[in-house]
Amino acid sequence: MVFYSPGRTSLYPEDPPNKGIRYHFLGGGDEVGNVGCVFEDKFGNKSLLDYGLTPTDPPRYPNESPRVQNAIITHSHIDHIGMVPWLCGNYNSIIHATPLTAQISRLVWNDCYKVSRIEGYPLTWDKRDIDISLDNWVTHKYDKKWEMESWECSLKKAGHIPGAAMLSVKTDSHKLLFTGDFDSRDSPLTSGAKPEKCDSLFIEGTYGGKYHIDKQENIKSFVENIVKVTDRGGTVLIPAFANGRTQDIVMTLHKYLPELDVHVDGMGKAIAKIQMENPEELRDVEELKEAWKWCRRVSSKSDKKKALDSDCIVSTSGMMDGGPSIWYLNRLRHDTNNSIILTGYQAPGSGGDMLLNEGRVNIWGNKTRIPLDVEQLSFSTHAGHKEIVEFVEKCDPENVVIYHSDSKSARPMLHSELTSLGFNVNSPKNGNSYIIN
Numbered sequence: 313m314v315f316y317s318p319g320r321t322s323l324y325p326e327d328p329p330n331k332g333i334r335y336h337f338l339g340g341g342d343e344v345g346n347v348g349c350v351f352e353d354k355f356g357n358k359s360l361l362d363y364g365l366t367p368t369d370p371p372r373y374p375n376e377s378p379r380v381q382n383a384i385i386t387h388s389h390i391d392h393i394g395m396v397p398w399l400c401g402n403y404n405s406i407i408h409a410t411p412l413t414a415q416i417s418r419l420v421w422n423d424c425y426k427v428s429r430i431e432g433y434p435l436t437w438d439k440r441d442i443d444i445s446l447d448n449w450v451t452h453k454y455d456k457k458w459e460m461e462s463w464e465c466s467l468k469k470a471g472h473i474p475g476a477a478m479l480s481v482k483t484d485s486h487k488l489l490f491t492g493d494f495d496s497r498d499s500p501l502t503s504g505a506k507p508e509k510c511d512s513l514f515i516e517g518t519y520g521g522k523y524h525i526d527k528q529e530n531i532k533s534f535v536e537n538i539v540k541v542t543d544r545g546g547t548v549l550i551p552a553f554a555n556g557r558t559q560d561i562v563m564t565l566h567k568y569l570p571e572l573d574v575h576v577d578g579m580g581k582a583i584a585k586i587q588m589e590n591p592e593e594l595r596d597v598e599e600l601k602e603a604w605k606w607c608r609r610v611s612s613k614s615d616k617k618k619a620l621d622s623d624c625i626v627s628t629s630g631m632m633d634g635g636p637s638i639w640y641l642n643r644l645r646h647d648t649n650n651s652i653i654l655t656g657y658q659a660p661g662s663g664g665d666m667l668l669n670e671g672r673v674n675i676w677g678n679k680t681r682i683p684l685d686v687e688q689l690s691f692s693t694h695a696g697h698k699e700i701v702e703f704v705e706k707c708d709p710e711n712v713v714i715y716h717s718d719s720k721s722a723r724p725m726l727h728s729e730l731t732s733l734g735f736n737v738n739s740p741k742n743g744n745s746y747i748i749n
């Protein structure tokens with residue numbers, strides 16, 4: 313645990329760079345998640361892109377941020393937004409994002425606070441800091457320019473989840489583009505990110521070296537799997553993240569299996585409501601509205617019991633670490649007609665990871681054997697290796713900085729391919745400063 317005390321532990325240099333643009337990852341440089349990137353020009357204009365934490369047990373925190381007047385938050389996932397209350401509580405920084413990201417932030421921070429209490433891990437901020445942060449949002453619609461630190465900035469659609477943005481920054485000498493988490497492919501909720509000419513591109517590399525299977529193939533396996541289980545009278549438990557994944561899954565079920573009885577539980581319900589109030593940040597708000605009307609939202613204990621007799625239950629947490637999905641699992645595990653479909657990556661040490669490797673899940677403190685069929689599919693909304701390389705080529709930058717990427721398995725593959733294509737590539741380490749000339 314890092315004990316944050318502002319100004320004490322920052323490794324960030326005090327003086328501006330002599331020339332060019334300095335960038336420095338506080339976190340998320342050579343790892344997935346936990347992002348914070350400070351960038352500064354020779355005039356001392358300085359800002360922070362994202363400030364998140366990784367909610368593992370114990371959580372991973374980025375290094376302490378230097379004082380910044382402004383921070384830009386690409387989207388409302390905890391690994392990009394989780395340390396913002398610390399930033400606002402200590403520096404009273406102005407925080408910039410799309411309206412949807414700002415509106416969802418309250419739910420995400422409150423949930424993070426609640427989980428930290430339940431799990432008993434220390435947070436570096438408290439409830440008061442959430443209130444300060446909520447007052448400090450300045451929101452920007454996509455493609456609307458604003459001036460910050462005498463730079464011209466704008467947010468661009470990033471795909472990934474509704475409200476997710478890429479940041480474009482024009483300084484007196486450079487044009488930078490930070491992708492945040494992005495996907496150039498459409499998802500049920502969002503349309504894909506569009507490349508843009510820049511001279512320095514900071515790109516996430518979560519899926520470096522990994523190729524997505526065709527979306528239709530993935531949906532076919534998903535549908536076949538569900539039909540198999542419902543035909544034998546079972547219920548499929550579909551653990552899904554609240555912010556993006558839950559809604560994507562419900563929309564997919566509505567489109568391909570409208571005859572099913574589907575129940576939805578967890579924070580994804582509240583998030584869907586906010587998404588529907590921001591139609592301009594969605595690919596097609598009507599599709600979400602119809603799917604949402606169609607599914608049954610669980611809101612009471614008796615609803616929960618009814619859901620146990622349904623065809624599918626979509627619920628948090630996505631990696632089976634607590635949340636209603638554990639409550640359902642504890643009941644569904646007794647009938648082997650039931651099954652589980654994991655909808656994406658399961659972090660090492662998570663409940664889903666334990667389920668895949670040992671056939672067990674931690675249910676209220678007990679490692680419990682789960683004798684059900686388990687399928688893992690990928691509904692990822694991160695660009696895969698192929699999409700990342702195509703995106704870089706279309707942005708046509710001189711410099712590429714790969715971040716938000718595993719430094720052993722994923723990033724070296726991207727680094728070598730992009731280098732061989734003639735780009736000047738850097739794979740930064742957390743805590744180091746680099747200069748773009």
Ligand SMILES: [Zn+2]
Pocket residue numbers: 344345389391392493716
């Ligand atoms: Zn992320």
Ligand SMILES: [Zn+2]
Pocket residue numbers: 387389472493
């Ligand atoms: Zn994300």
